[in-house]
Amino acid sequence: MTLSPTDNQKWIRRYHPAQDAPVRLVCLPHAGGAASYFFPVSKALSPAVDVLAVQYPGRQDRRADPCIENLSELADLTTEALLPWTDRPLALFGHSMGATLAYEVTLRLEERGIKPTALFVSGRRAPSRHRDETVHLRDDAGLIEELRVLSGTDTQMLDDREVLEMVLPALRADYRAIETHRARPGLRVGCPLHALTGDNDPKATVDEVQDWEHHTTAPFAITVLPGGHFYLNDHSREIVGLISDGIASDGFTSGGTTTPAR
Template sequence: MAANDDLWVRRYHPAPDAGHRLLCLPYAGGSASYFFPVSRALSPQVDVLAVQYPGRQDRRHEPCVESVQELADLLVDVVKPWTDRPLSLFGHSMGASVAFELALRLEDLGIVPHALFASGRRAPCAPRDEWIHRRDDQGLLAEIKRLDGTDSNLLDDEEMVRMVLPVIRSDYKAAETYRPAPDAPKLTAPVLALVGDDDPKVTVDEARRWREHTSGPFEIEVFRGGHFYLNAHASTVVDRIRTRLG
């Protein structure tokens, strides 16, 4: 494995005998630890890996990466050593875009992911013109609270806000400026889109357009809830993953 694996990949519950691996990619402002409960729930049947982007937690002194494509470029060599068994990708929000770009790069190397789980994110072919990353701090905080993805008590802590806002702003820039290459091929990996029925960041129709990005099987599952429907439906989502990974 590459020397920088420990920076990028967190393996909270190693499952060396598992038949499948699942690589989890966080949302804008998120960190690998968000997927600790997923790792615990799926081990030892699935070896869960969680990605830690630069700029947060123990990588807080590293510059953030403000491009989805650059994140995928940096990840592909890190991920390759973990493809000695079937590997699936799970990305939430911005993480779904990174997972898609990473899947394209892996398939270009002849490594077809077992599945791509695209959660809480519009299909790449359904972009919106959003510029939240250009708002002032109060405007950015208002958006975060609207999505209900961060404990509001933490956002009342001035020191915490100073720490997390630059990361969130950089991630929002990556997510909002992301556009796939015009000549990007379709994946051959199966795609499962997961979406909340009241998500202000993605409609069900926008999520359904993930179908246009794969020549393989496609499914969509709609949950009650908003952008972070995952928090209320974690056990159901984990069951869906377990079933599809067999």
């Protein structure tokens, strides 16, 4: 599948173009999330890094585009959207659903002979650590409760029915995509992989995140920070620093290290 230039523009947001940056960072949002979530990351890393944020269909300015309920299809389309941007080295960062998607996109890029310089996966257990989850089968009230538990959304927004009517279809589609996805067994990326997580994340234990080390043939590192599923909201400066250092060093210390939660 080949995307037209117009379709490609729908998928990629480049909030702070960095024309002279030696590397690009591709950011992939969580379930229900949008590209704008990474606006602060783009601002913090520019002009040293050219940040591309992926905008999935069915949200914000893509509300009219049908949501995608299959993660493999989403990975295929995201990969196609990134091909015009591979004239410079790419690193990828994904949070939650975006972490699994970043891993799948990295596999697809490598299958095309394009090797990313680094993969950062946040707030997501390793593909080999499956849980049977059915959040996508809940009614609207059940989906809203999930948001409250994870604390990834402004609670005032959850009381605004008009806003909820806009975000719930994309959220349900994303949950269906990630909860029904099964990773292809035995595959590993060939680039350095850095896993990040909160020490109190109900969606991914530290043990489950540690197993990402089995999904790369390159050096692996893990960082654990205080917090829950959206721990990164409270540690943005540290995470931006880790990304910057990881890209600059073109890899991580083999074997990895864990930053203890404090």
